[in-house]
Amino acid sequence: MKSVLLGFSGGIDSTAAAQRLRGEGYRVVAITIDTMLRSESVERARLRAEELGIEWYLYNGCERFERDIIEYFCQEYRRGHTPAPCTRCNTLIKWQILLEEAERLGIEHIATGHYFNIEQHNDYYYVIKGIDPAKDQSYYLWGLSQDVLRRAITPMGRLIKSEVKEGLKDKSESMGICFLEGRPYAEFLERRGVDMREGDIINECGKVCGGHNGIARYTIGQKRGEGLKDGLRVVDIDAANNRIIVGASTSLYKHKLYITDCNIVDINELLTADDITIKIRGIGVNPLQPVSVERWESGFVVHTPDAAFAPAKGQPLVFYRNNRVIGGGIVVGFN
Numbered sequence: 527m528k529s530v531l532l533g534f535s536g537g538i539d540s541t542a543a544a545q546r547l548r549g550e551g552y553r554v555v556a557i558t559i560d561t562m563l564r565s566e567s568v569e570r571a572r573l574r575a576e577e578l579g580i581e582w583y584l585y586n587g588c589e590r591f592e593r594d595i596i597e598y599f600c601q602e603y604r605r606g607h608t609p610a611p612c613t614r615c616n617t618l619i620k621w622q623i624l625l626e627e628a629e630r631l632g633i634e635h636i637a638t639g640h641y642f643n644i645e646q647h648n649d650y651y652y653v654i655k656g657i658d659p660a661k662d663q664s665y666y667l668w669g670l671s672q673d674v675l676r677r678a679i680t681p682m683g684r685l686i687k688s689e690v691k692e693g694l695k696d697k698s699e700s701m702g703i704c705f706l707e708g709r710p711y712a713e714f715l716e717r718r719g720v721d722m723r724e725g726d727i728i729n730e731c732g733k734v735c736g737g738h739n740g741i742a743r744y745t746i747g748q749k750r751g752e753g754l755k756d757g758l759r760v761v762d763i764d765a766a767n768n769r770i771i772v773g774a775s776t777s778l779y780k781h782k783l784y785i786t787d788c789n790i791v792d793i794n795e796l797l798t799a800d801d802i803t804i805k806i807r808g809i810g811v812n813p814l815q816p817v818s819v820e821r822w823e824s825g826f827v828v829h830t831p832d833a834a835f836a837p838a839k840g841q842p843l844v845f846y847r848n849n850r851v852i853g854g855g856i857v858v859g860f861n
Contacts, residue, residue: 529553530635530679531628533620534582535567536574539639539682542690544578546681547637555633556582559623561591562705587623594618596705600718603742606763607840608808610666611703616640617669617789625674635679642667643683644675645850650791651675653851654683661687665805668844668854669789712743725768727753730761730777738770747778747808747836759836779833785843785855786825796826796845796853804828805844806857811835819845825855834860 530547534540534556547554556578558571568584575582595615602609624636641656642664651672656662670678682690706714716722722740729735736753738744741763744751748760754772761778762771783804790796796819805812813830820827828843837843837860844854 527551527553528635529555529633530637531624531631531633532556532580532636533624533638534558534571534575535639536571537639538691539641541574541578541639542685543637543639543681544575544580546685547679548578548580550681552635554578554580555631556580557585557624557627558582559585559587559620561587561595561619563588585623585627587619590623591615591619591705596718599705600715600720602840603715603720604765605840606741606765608745608838609840610807610842611705613666613669613842616666621667621670621674621678625677628677634677636674636677637679637681639682640667640680641682641685641687643680644678647850648792652791655846655849655851656683656685658686664849664851665807665842665844668842668851671789672791712740715742721768723768725770727770727772729758730771730773735772741765741768741770744770745808746838778836780835780837780860781830781833782861783828783830783834783837783843783857784822784825784859785828786823786858788825788853788855790845790853790855792852795847797821799847799852801847802852803846804830804834805846806834806837806841808836808838808841825858 530552532544532554544554556575558568560568572582595611599609599611628636640663641658641661643654645652645654653664653667655664720742725738726734727736727738739752744760744763746760758772759775760770761773764771801816804817813832813834815831817828817830837857839857841857842854843857845852
């Protein structure tokens with residue numbers, strides 16, 4: 527019998543994934559990756575696996591999660607950036623641990639409850655959008671390696687989330703950044719020792735026009751908050767000098783985006799295709815027209831005819847060709 531190692535929280539999506547995989551003839555082994563020492567969540571997963579009649583075991587990923595996700599999250603805000611911890615967690619924690627454990631256990635396939643698909647083109651494996659546009663999670667999976675994609679299967683990619691929920695008694699699910707546990711992110715950062723000193727808000731001419739209560743409370747494009755007034759938005763964050771720079775909305779339109787820390791499936795395709803579009807999550811509006819890409823230092827520069835609005839340093843930029851993810855990277859600059 528074919529076997530699959532399934533990342534399993536016991537929530538709607540992983541439960542539905544387990545049922546679907548078993549219905550397709552797989553022996554399902556469920557692994558719950560504990561990242562926050564949450565005994566209630568672990569017990570829920572164990573009981574749900576028991577109800578489903580599938581094998582289950584626990585992996586302690588707390589140390590890795592602390593180092594690779596929480597410390598990163600805090601450090602990015604110290605730098606005046608806007609991090610995307612869920613994207614990083616998928617790459618470094620969830621799928622990487624699944625791959626490692628599948629190797630250790632001798633299990634061929636790995637899976638999660640993510641809504642996406644995988645296709646092979648020209649000897650490469652690609653993340654493909656899920657068919658449910660409201661739930662598609664391809665943006666968060668741009669960092670997955672070929673080793674992961676080669677062994678992954680996607681039980682949820684061709685399902686509609688609303689239909690999945692109809693078939694389950696327990697419709698509870700978690701939303702937002704897991705380790706915040708519903709708290710405001712600024713409160714979490716303060717508890718973790720991130721500097722929240724007061725400082726100046728200046729305009730683009732360098733004139734002081736207000737005061738802020740900690741740069742980590744602000745992000746590019748923001749127009750409401752301590753010291754923000756007169757219809758101005760945050761256009762930059764000067765972490766080195768503990769300053770927020772504000773300006774008109776027109777200052778937030780950017781035609782060049784610089785990215786590093788990239789994961790590109792086929793670099794030749796990225797540099798030559800004329801139908802590549804991009805997606806950046808956050809306040810900004812995603813450009814709709816195709817972009818062009820060229821090499822830049824340790825990454826790439828993206829030229830977009832219709833400007834991106836309010837991109838922020840630290841955000842992932844993901845490249846698409848229609849429904850296919852061809853790579854991505856982290857925004858480090860723009861103009």
